[in-house]
Amino acid sequence: MVVRFIDDHRDRFGVEPICRVLTQHGVKIAPSGYYAFKKRPASARAVSDAELVVQIERVFWDRKLGRGISGARKIWRLLAREDIVVARCTVERLMRRQGLRGIRRGKQFITTRPDDAAPRAEDRVKREFYADRPNELWVVDFT
Incomplete structure (x- = not known):
């Protein structure tokens, strides 16, 4: 930077x-x-990452392999099928860096739906969570 x-x-x-x-x-x-x-010069990891990104994107966007919808685990297996040995966590890291994501099937569940009409507890701390001494400020959330 x-x-x-x-x-x-x-x-x-x-x-x-x-x-x-x-x-x-x-x-x-x-x-x-x-x-x-x-x-x-570029590090060995940077060089290998650059080569792997090319292979990952090729497999991800290939209409017969990844079809643009496969996740890291399937891309990792497809690369292994082509004798490209790489760790799955490396594939996950590089896909995340490139912005490649697999498609999730099924309904996306929303586990918490806030009730806007419900009464809220008063903010006695005024969003300042700093205490000068121990046991001066206690903040509890028991949701």
Whole structure:
């Protein structure tokens, strides 16, 4: 996030002045650290994730395989069928990052329906949940 900020503003202010101001405001970053980060090659996990995302999206959107409706478990099994060895939690993580979700069947149940006409308890804390000492403030919710 800090590197992206520096990238966005480096043409206008320069890297060294931005790092100096950020350090004064509590975000300690040296210009050498910024340049080292920019030159560092991608990690092995990032490289393998990029390759896996291509395979996951291919399987997910394939009309005969995932059809755009399969979840992580089915995508994981389809990848294993094609001899692509990957952990299921990795498939879940990458699908979540890409915004890919399976379709849920059946009715979505709503377990709690609030009654707007029901009386509400008074807010005695005024939404401030900080106590100066122990046993000064007790908050209980017994729904």
